[in-house]
Structure formats: structure tokens, C-alpha cells
Amino acid sequence: MMDLVIPDKTHDESRQGEALVLEPVTGKNNGRKLYIESYGCAMNFSDSEIVASILSEQGFETTADHNAADVIFINTCSIRENAEQRVRNRLKEFTVSKVKNPGLVVGVLGCMAERLKSKFLEEEKLVDVVVGPDAYRDLPNLIDQVDSGQKAVNVLLSREETYADISPVRLNSNGINAFVSIMRGCDNMCSFCVVPFTRGRERSRDPQSIVAECTDLFNKGYREVTLLGQNVDSYKWNATAESETPNAEASSAETTNFANLLELVALISPELRVRFSTSHPKDITDDVLYTINKYDNICNYIHLPVQSGNSRILEMMNRTYDREWYINRIDAIRRIIPDCAISTDMITGFCSETDEEHNDSVSMMDYVKYDFAYMFKYSERPGTLAAKRYKDDIPEEVKQSRLAQIVAKQQEYSFYRMQARIGKVEKVLIEGYSKKADKDYCGRSDQNAMVIFPVGDNYKPGEYVNVLIERTTSATLIGKVV
Structure with missing residues (x-):
């Protein structure tokens, strides 16, 4: 079976969840059992569904018990240091299984693959195969290489791969909610973030394939889809530029933007709820907001990460907006979608952050009164622009103190927002x-x-x-x- 780590919210980090059974494709069974764990963001869980589809086509059966598996994969997250440590500890546990089963294949997928491939393969000898987010089609070949006694690596990033033609195996099989990836990669170079280096350049799926996938889900009984991208507001499909693609005639418009795509999915059925994640303050447009307001089945909820409430820190983070711009977008949401819930991400203790600049983050929370938030103390990630340019100079106890302050503040506003729903x-x-x-x-x-x-x-x-x-x-x- 495949063990899928399911977050309570789509941005929650590195949480382990229940395991779910998946049968191999009818008529195919190669006699081998597969076990997968996923960590990190919703995109990783979506990718695990793609991996499951690719390997089930090769006849892999799945197991809920990693001790019974012939192939174990961990789909990884590099966003936070604690996520990497948890994966490393888990891999060490699997080495015990290799002693009992020398033929066991252990692999790392996803965001940690490219960055830590040499450590995993050579220094720590924890894995047999390392596969990046754009190389999952190569998994059958890579497993064959390991079977022949070699280590196997494919971490090449692609400018074209979107897996649009692969029908994901729905691991979160409540049959009601599903993730649908609409784009891959990221062109934003936030100085604290490794995603552009681990997931490559941004590219969008053609809208026809997205609508077809959502329609198929609805026909199978699903009633909610979450459209996924590192920055959904920058979704863009140009039918002319992509005319060599079989599905290019996705819509009557030559260019499909995110507002257009939202409408196309909403029109599948009023009984299909539509959510999306994640928006970027620099790209979210009034057209998107008016589209949300227009259709009752597009949920009144926007995750709009601010990261800091101070303009100098935002510039150091390379977020490409300032405090005033973010407030402008919040005001637009409140004006166009009055009953919209808003959540955010916030980082405390970024390089050189002063007490006064931290207080700007606190005052931003007072201004917006977020429904909920994901809050973290800054964790330097090797290879990022911040690690190269800035000194991680905020003492750990100061980071922790500032984090505790905004967590307490958010608990206050979460309760405030919840209380406002009583009687509705x-x-x-x-x-x-x-x-x-x-x-x-x-x-x-x-x-x-x-x-x-x-x-x-x-x-x-x-x-x-x-x-x-x-x-x-x-x-x-x-x-x-x-």
C-alpha cells in the first residue's frame, strides 16, 4: 500500500498520515510491492499520485507495511530543515529493513533529490535511487538499474514536463477531494526558497487537460478539486505558442490566464467546488477576484503569503512587492469578496530583522486579522540567494521569541474569525x-x-x-x- 502523509491544510509541513490501499492495473502484477511516504506541500502529495500511476502501470502492488515492501520511496521536502532531518531519520530506519531484505530498493524522490543526491548515495549510503520531480517517467528504468547492481540517479529538470497526459492514482481516496496540478516549477527567486532550484522553471499545463481531469473526477463522484501551483496566479497558456501540443486548442481564447482557467473549471458543474493554492501577492489580479465572486462554487478562501510585514525585509527576501502593495491586495479582496477568508505564511527572524521590523509583521496581522497562518522562524537553506548574500545573524532565542509572539497573535485572530461565524x-x-x-x-x-x-x-x-x-x-x- 502507499503511505501518504496528508496535511490538515494544503500548506502544512512534513506531517505523517494514514496509509491507503492501491491495487495494480488490471492484468498486470510483477509480484513486487511498493511503499511511498510523502512529506511537505500539497504538490508533493500530487506528485506521489503521479508516481503511483506510473508504477502501477508497471504492475507494482502496494503495501501498508514498509517491512513487506520490495521498493520504498520517500517523496521529500527541502523547505525547512526539520523536514530534511525527518527524512534522513526515516531513511536510517529503512536501512534496517535492507539488512533483512538485501534486494530492497530504497529511493528518494522530489525536492531533496537534486540537492542532497551525493550525500544520500555516496557519503551516507542511505539510498539506491535518487529521482527529481521532472524525472518520474524514468522510474521503471531506474529501478531496473538498481536491480542490476548499480546506483541510479536522474535529477534533470525540464522546461516542458507537466505530466499532463498521466492520470494520477488518487491516494487520498475518500473519493470527495482531489488535488489537480495546473503548473510546475517556479520563476520567483525568493531569496529564502529552494523551490526554483529543485523544481525548475515555471510551465503551465494546457487548460483542456486540466478541465478534462476535473471533469473525470466529477463524473467519478469527486465534489472538490484544489488547483495546485507554486504560484497559480502566474498560470498562462498561449495556444499559439504551444500549437505543436496535441491539446493546444484548449479554449477559444488564444491565451488562457488563471482567471480564465478558474472559470473553465467552475463551469464543469455548480456541484463541483473549486479551491486553489498558492497565490502570490505580486500576481493576484482583480480579474481573479471578480471570477471568484462570480461563481458560487469557487470557494471564498485565498492563501496569500506575506512572509514579512516590513518593506526592507520583503526586498531582501526578493518578494517583489512592498508592504503597501500587499495591503492594496488585501483591500481588494475585502472589497470584491467581502466574505473571503484569508490565510498567510509568515517568517520571523529573517537576516538582520530588527525589533521594529518584526513589529511591522505583527501590525500586518493586526490589519488583516488572518483566519489562519503558517508561521516559521527563518531556517537558512544551503544554495539559496539568502544563504549566499546574507548572514543568518538573528539569535535562535530571538527567532523563537518572535515566533511565539506571532503564534499567540494568530491564535487570537483565528478565534476571532471563528466567533464571527456563530449564528451563520x-x-x-x-x-x-x-x-x-x-x-x-x-x-x-x-x-x-x-x-x-x-x-x-x-x-x-x-x-x-x-x-x-x-x-x-x-x-x-x-x-x-x-
């Missing part, structure tokens, strides 16, 4: 039973808040219900179906 009726897509009690269902509201309510006889997972919110915690709305 929320449209909820039922996802399943609550983790705490099988007498309750859970699902997400339009604004991406988790909602808990009693199980009833007249509704079931995959259906929409209206829930009157009666009380709340800082993270959950609680009510009853009306």
Missing part, C-alpha cells in the same frame, strides 16, 4: 466522520474552516449540507444541519 449558516461538503467521534460528520465550509455536526440519516459523505453554527473552538466550527 455554512454550506459544508461532508468529507467523513469526525476524528474524535463517529457520531459526528466533518467537512469544510466555503471559507475552508472545519465544521463538525451530528450524523443524520438523510445525508452522507460527498453531499452538501447547510449547518447552523452554534459554537466554536479556535480551529473548528460546531453546529447542526438545518
Whole structure:
């Protein structure tokens, strides 16, 4: 089986989750068992579904027990240091399995592959195969190389690969929610980030393939799709420029931007909810906001990472916007989509950050009053522009103190936003039973808040219900179906 690490929110980092069973393609079974773990962002989980599809076509059966596996892959994240350490510790655990099963193939996929390939293969001897995010089609050949006694590596980045023709195996098989990758790579060179170096240049999928995938999901009973990209607002497909591609005639417009794509997916059915992640403050346009407002099935929720509330720090981060620009985008969201929930990412203790500059981040939180946030202390990543240009000079205790301050601030505003929903009726897509009690269902509201309510006889997972919110915690709305 494949073990998929599923985050509670699409940007949550390095969390382990449940394992889910996948059968090999009908008529194919090579007698070998596969086990996959994923760490990091939603894009990694989406990539694991692509890997699962490629290898199931080769007849791999899957197992929930890594001790029973013939091939083990970890799909990795390089964004935070603790994620890398967790992967390294996990690989050391798998070396014990190799003692019992000398034929076991252990591999690293994804963002850590290119950057740490020599360490994993040669210095620490933890893995047999290293595969980058653009080389998953080569996995069958690479496994064959390992079987013949060689180490195998393919970390070549591509300017064309989008895996648009591969139908992902849905590992998060509740049959209701699905990730759909609309683009790969990133052209933003944020100084703290390794993604441009590990995932390559930005390229968009043709909209026809995206709409076809979402339509197929809807026809199979899925009722929510999340469109994924490192920066979805820069999605752009030029049909003329891509005319050599079979699916180029994706829309009547010569160029399809993100607002156009949102509309195309929303028009599949009013019963198909549409979410997306992640937006970039420099690129999110009023056209996108008006499209969200136009269609009831495009969720009123935007993740808009700010990273810092101070313009000097934002310039050092190479975010290409300043404090005033970000506030302008927040004001536009509030004006065009009044009931929109907003979340963010925030980094404390970036290089040379002063107390006053940190206070600008705190005041940004006071201005926006985010529904929730992902908050981190700065972690220098080797190879990034920040590591080359700036000294990581903020003491660890100062970073931690500043982080604690913004975490406490966010808890205050999360509870404030939740309290404001009491007495309102929320449209909820039922996802399943609550983790705490099988007498309750859970699902997400339009604004991406988790909602808990009693199980009833007249509704079931995959259906929409209206829930009157009666009380709340800082993270959950609680009510009853009306």
C-alpha cells in the first residue's frame, strides 16, 4: 500500500498520515510491492499520485507495511530543515529493513533529490535511487538499474514536463477531494526558497487537460478539486505558442490566464467546488477576484503569503512587492469578496530583522486579522540567494521569541474569525466522520474552516449540507444541519 502523509491544510509541513490501499492495473502484477511516504506541500502529495500511476502501470502492488515492501520511496521536502532531518531519520530506519531484505530498493524522490543526491548515495549510503520531480517517467528504468547492481540517479529538470497526459492514482481516496496540478516549477527567486532550484522553471499545463481531469473526477463522484501551483496566479497558456501540443486548442481564447482557467473549471458543474493554492501577492489580479465572486462554487478562501510585514525585509527576501502593495491586495479582496477568508505564511527572524521590523509583521496581522497562518522562524537553506548574500545573524532565542509572539497573535485572530461565524449558516461538503467521534460528520465550509455536526440519516459523505453554527473552538466550527 502507499503511505501518504496528508496535511490538515494544503500548506502544512512534513506531517505523517494514514496509509491507503492501491491495487495494480488490471492484468498486470510483477509480484513486487511498493511503499511511498510523502512529506511537505500539497504538490508533493500530487506528485506521489503521479508516481503511483506510473508504477502501477508497471504492475507494482502496494503495501501498508514498509517491512513487506520490495521498493520504498520517500517523496521529500527541502523547505525547512526539520523536514530534511525527518527524512534522513526515516531513511536510517529503512536501512534496517535492507539488512533483512538485501534486494530492497530504497529511493528518494522530489525536492531533496537534486540537492542532497551525493550525500544520500555516496557519503551516507542511505539510498539506491535518487529521482527529481521532472524525472518520474524514468522510474521503471531506474529501478531496473538498481536491480542490476548499480546506483541510479536522474535529477534533470525540464522546461516542458507537466505530466499532463498521466492520470494520477488518487491516494487520498475518500473519493470527495482531489488535488489537480495546473503548473510546475517556479520563476520567483525568493531569496529564502529552494523551490526554483529543485523544481525548475515555471510551465503551465494546457487548460483542456486540466478541465478534462476535473471533469473525470466529477463524473467519478469527486465534489472538490484544489488547483495546485507554486504560484497559480502566474498560470498562462498561449495556444499559439504551444500549437505543436496535441491539446493546444484548449479554449477559444488564444491565451488562457488563471482567471480564465478558474472559470473553465467552475463551469464543469455548480456541484463541483473549486479551491486553489498558492497565490502570490505580486500576481493576484482583480480579474481573479471578480471570477471568484462570480461563481458560487469557487470557494471564498485565498492563501496569500506575506512572509514579512516590513518593506526592507520583503526586498531582501526578493518578494517583489512592498508592504503597501500587499495591503492594496488585501483591500481588494475585502472589497470584491467581502466574505473571503484569508490565510498567510509568515517568517520571523529573517537576516538582520530588527525589533521594529518584526513589529511591522505583527501590525500586518493586526490589519488583516488572518483566519489562519503558517508561521516559521527563518531556517537558512544551503544554495539559496539568502544563504549566499546574507548572514543568518538573528539569535535562535530571538527567532523563537518572535515566533511565539506571532503564534499567540494568530491564535487570537483565528478565534476571532471563528466567533464571527456563530449564528451563520455554512454550506459544508461532508468529507467523513469526525476524528474524535463517529457520531459526528466533518467537512469544510466555503471559507475552508472545519465544521463538525451530528450524523443524520438523510445525508452522507460527498453531499452538501447547510449547518447552523452554534459554537466554536479556535480551529473548528460546531453546529447542526438545518
